[in-house]
Amino acid sequence: MVTLRRVVVLLMALALSLGAQVVGPAASYACACGAMIPSDATARSAGEIGLVRWYGSTETLTLSMVVRGETSSAAWIMPAPAGAGVTLGEEGLFDRLAKATRPRVEKRYDYWPDWSGGSDGAGAPGGAAGGSPAVVVEGRTTVGPFEVTTIGGTDGGAVTRWLTTHGYPARTDLAPTMQSYLDRGWRLYAVRLTPRGAALRGELSPLRLTFATEEPVYPIRLSRSARSRQSVVLYVAALHRMELEPSTAPTGTATRVRFAGRVDGSVVGGTEGQHLYLTKMVQSLEPSSIHADYVLRQAPSDAEVHEVRYVDVDRTWVGELVILAGFGAALVGLVFLLRRTRREGGPWPR
Structure with missing residues (x-):
């Protein structure tokens, strides 16, 4: 029954x-190829925003440092191949990139009540082999609000000591990385920024480096010595969709492609009417997972990616x-x- x-x-x-x-x-920013120190103890580096433009044999790398709080001045190190041209980047570039790659907003309706109770970023030279100087200050130049010193040499430890003595963000544990850049014939561009009548805060003026290279590269190894988890946001503009060479990608970290699609060249600071493929890559990684500078290569296809941000409607x-x-x-x-x-x-x- x-x-x-x-x-x-x-x-x-x-x-x-x-x-x-x-x-x-x-239904933070990329804290990558430029280690930075603010002069004021109350401020700190919140990272940097990077754009790589690649035209087959020439790379243009634009960086904008980000300060949390206020500081009277700031300094950082940027490694790049010898002979890189250093110019002032375009103001508003990264705002335009953020707007061009912002997610498409879609509404997501929530019909079912939740009763679970749960809830749902030039010093003195030292000795070196062959009599070559350990530290070489190749020149200083002023670019807008930036003072840029180009440093070469043969001894990473000596260069690190020179940088530290002159107020740049270099520690003894950075010496092996400095040495590896010097061994490749690269230079270290020591950048100092002093405001003109106002404190530094938020996104600083962008700086642009242009250099010849056989393959596009994003120098990131200095961030291996960072003291906290890093958020990396990298824009890449080229003729096709780009991706990280797997052998240079950080270990144990997924790279999320937030946007991939064609844009007008003017969006990335290039020529209006020129159609370029813009790729936006995002990572959240532990510094110890960085083992090489990022090398970029053409992706297998130009498949487009448009991130969707859902807005919940009750x-x-x-x-x-x-x-x-x-x-x-x-x-x-x-x-x-x-x-x-x-x-x-x-x-x-x-």
């Missing part, structure tokens, strides 16, 4: 199942009505069944 409890459970399950069919399913009242209707249907069915059984005077139906 079927018990009254089993009848009630069956009716409630049927009502809830019908309700579910009606409602349906619920429609839980619909679900609540469905639940109430289900209970009501179960109650009506139960009353009907009881009356029928009593009227017929027989046992519960089997």
Whole structure:
């Protein structure tokens, strides 16, 4: 004989199942190639924003440092191949890139109530082999608000000491990385920024480096000595979609492509009317996972990526009505069944 409890459970399950069919399913910045120190203890580096433009044999790397708080001056180190041209970057470039790659907003309706209770970034030279100087200050230049010193040499330790002595962000543990850049014939561009009548805060003026290279590269190894987790946002503009060479990607870290698609050249600071492919890559990584500078290569396809940001719209009242209707249907069915059984005077139906 079927018990009254089993009848009630069956009716409630049927009502809830019908309700579910009606409602349906619920639809920092890159802290990379420039280690930075603010002069004021109350401020700190919040990272940097980077854009690589690649034209087959020439790379243009634009960087904008970001300061959290206020500081009277700031200094940082940028490694690049020898002979890199240093110029002032375009103001508003990264705002334009952020706008061009912003997610497409779509509404997502939430119909079902949540009763779980849970809730849902030139010093003195030292000795070196062959008599070559350990530290060479090749020149100083002023670029807008920047003072840029080009440093070469043969001894990473000596260069690190020179940088530290002159107020740049270099520590003894950076010496091996400095040495590796010097061994490749690269230079270290020591940048100092002093405001003109105002404190430094937020996104600073961008600086642009242009150099010849056989393959596009994003120098990031100095960030291996960072003291906290790094958020990397890198824009790459080229003739095709670009990706990281796997052998240079950080270990154990996924690279998310937030945007990939064609844009006008003017968006990335190039020529208006020129169609370029813009790729935006984002990472969150531990400094120890960095083992090489990022080398960029053409992706297997030019498939476009447009990130979608969902905005939740509360429609839980619909679900609540469905639940109430289900209970009501179960109650009506139960009353009907009881009356029928009593009227017929027989046992519960089997």
